[in-house]
Amino acid sequence: MGMYVIIVGCGRVGSKLAQILSQEAHDVVIIDKEQNSFRRLGDTFNGLTLCGNGVNLEFLKTAGIEKADVFCVLTDGDNTNLMAAQIAKKIFNVPKVFARVYDPQRASIFSSFGFEIISGTMLIASMLRDKITDAKFSSYLVETRELEVMRIDARDEFIGKTAGALNVPDEFSVITVIRAGSTLLPQPDTVIEKNDVLFGLVKTDRLENIRKKFKI
Helix, strand or coil: CCCEEEEECCCHHHHHHHHHHHHCCCEEEEEECCHHHHHHHCCCCCCEEEECCCCCHHHHHHCCHHHCCEEEECCCCHHHHHHHHHHHHHHCCCCEEEEEECCHHHHHHHHHCCCEEEEHHHHHHHHHHHHHHCCCEECCCCCCCCEEEEEEECCCCCCCCEHHHHCECCCEEEEEEEECCEEECCCCCCECCCCCEEEEEEEHHHHHHHHHHHCC
């Protein structure tokens, strides 16, 4: 069943996320202050674009926030992101609220409000760290001591299985699939293909167990 997703900020990340979710049959509304920003979506985007202020309550009601399953705020301003995320979570009780953070030092502030943190700075730094050290997982990718991100290169025994079949309840979950240079947000029924690179969230205290399971 598709979700109703509102995205604030049609930059490079927001537009790409909107395209992916739209292609996966979710109902997507993307908001930006600049009409020209929607050009990034291309001609195949079949969601709704709204030009306006993502922190205005009445405007958010127009966007359908009262029925939203997910709210992602991905503008280039941390303060705007914090404000919009607070509105979505505290006023409209959106079940899942994601907020982008540019300044890693502010991550703890966002976390204290119960938001999921997306820190581009930490993401890039941690991926570089993994390349430099040839590591397969990093404790720096997610802003919490309880979770880490593990990389798994799809071996023959994974090909043809679904992402859901690889998940381990309360221990490990596949969150991203890199395929032929494109990034996929996998559904449980997404089938793993040859040369896929998987990234999954793993509980820190179950890390060794998962490493043994996947022979990493």
